[in-house]
Amino acid sequence: MQRLPLLITTGEPAGIGMDIVLLLASAGKLQDFKRPVWVTAESEAMQKRADKLVATGVMSSSPAWQTITIVPDDNDSFVEQLSHYLLDNDDTDHYQTSSDTFILLDIPCGAPVTAGQIDINNAVMVAQQLQIAHQLAINKKVAAIVTGPLQKSALIDANIKLLDGSKFSGHTEFFMQQSDRDKVVMMLANQAMKVALVTTHLALKDVPAAITQKNVRQTVQIVLDDMHEKFGLTRPRVLVCGLNPHAGEGGHLGVEEIEVINPVLQEFIAAGVDISEAMPADTLFTPRHLNTCDAVIAMYHDQGLPVLKSHGFGDTVNLTLGLPYIRTSVDHGTALDLAGHGSASATSLYQALVMANEMADKALSV
Incomplete structure (x- = not known):
């Protein structure tokens, strides 16, 4: 049976979302799940962050990944283009070769990314990550969504709205409304x-x-x-x-x-x-x-x-129950002061991936 991918959204590009993915990839930990791993981020920003982490000495070299980039036309948004491409291609796991640690779904930012510095021009890109994640999960193209941290204030300041027109209030409310659920x-x-x-x-x-x-x-x-x-x-x-x-x-x-x-x-x-x-x-x-x-x-x-x-702060995972798919999350924020310095911990992301993978396996057996 084909094992569907785990999808990681890196969230706020100025935060540590890309750092912790790169740290796990560099350590070979993304191969622990025997599933393809897909990651949403901007390709250029991801490479720059990898270079910064190599410069700090926390990584000896940049991990390898395969990039999927879709250029939108005049009629469809980037979200629609990328989502349609992935939904129409059942063999995207074949992109991930033995040397690739993950598949990067390249989502362009609205402004250059500087580690530790929020730019609300990139808020649309953060919201696009969540829209793509929902579309892939609801159409059973990924086994689970694992969300990295975002900066709610940045999305609110950029006037990003939820489906019901209210101000953006978080991952949970976003996925709940997108899934047409009134309670999670x-x-x-x-x-x-x-x-x-x-x-x-x-x-x-x-x-x-x-x-x-x-x-x-x-x-x-x-x-x-x-x-x-x-x-x-x-x-x-x-x-x-x-x-x-x-x-x-x-x-x-x-x-x-x-x-x-x-x-x-x-x-x-x-x-x-x-x-x-x-x-x-x-x-x-x-x-x-x-x-x-x-x-x-x-x-x-x-x-x-x-x-x-108090029984395990570093390995705690946030779950959203009541969705039509599996969603786990890190239990920490964007940690802007740590971004690009090599001092962020990837423990919570790893545990979120472990739980998402275990839940996906158990869901198949029910």
Whole structure:
């Protein structure tokens, strides 16, 4: 069976996205997955970044890659041209010879790239990477998308909009809208645990109002579906945090568990799902419980993620559950101050690739 490629979007060209790809390629780590690896970036910028890293001594020589460049005509955008080319060519993996570490999908920037210096003229190119990634994934031309870091402020300043016309707010919202989904779930995972979130980037004062029965129900269902379809688990064991200290302590410290969370969880329990009722977060995140579960659902960002990151910050991977394809991501930003200096770590990108590859393999077996 042909193994579809893993697609890496390098994101903001002034950041470390290209650095970490080049570091893995130079170390021979992109060959670990027994799949072709495709990378979106500008060819000229990638070569200049490789030259800078060689000059720092972190790489002895520039890794080899194969470039696919499509020149748009007057009628089609670059995104359409490149996407159509790749969608119409089933044998693009043959471009990757034994000496090539990856296939570079050459997407031109709007302005010259300087490591560490954001130029909003390149924001369109960053958005094009995501559009191409979505088109290839939704048409099953790649096994998974692995996203490098982007600078949201640069896309907002460049007036890049989401599909619904709202300002650009991140990878997650972009892929959700492109896939016509009204709910996706953020999950972070490392070797110690997998933690999904009911709410994500909200002020703490706004969290209780966002903990609705609909939101909890949708989150649980998406976690269950993806644990089966993308992790290959036939009957995942899921533990759920309460919102309040001691999970409300019988209503004395809050009633959300009684009125909102547990009624939904009891629906799933009655249907035969292996899921807990709301548990106190301070005891849930202990080895006794974590050793017997496949995933944890936390109610808000800083309830679950500090614990997870304390068990493995460098190897943590960001996942988007609920999409019609696999998307993993690095768990760090653009690190503009590190770009081109040879001091960036590629550990998170490697772990994101490992997880994407494992999920792609398990999805085939379900």
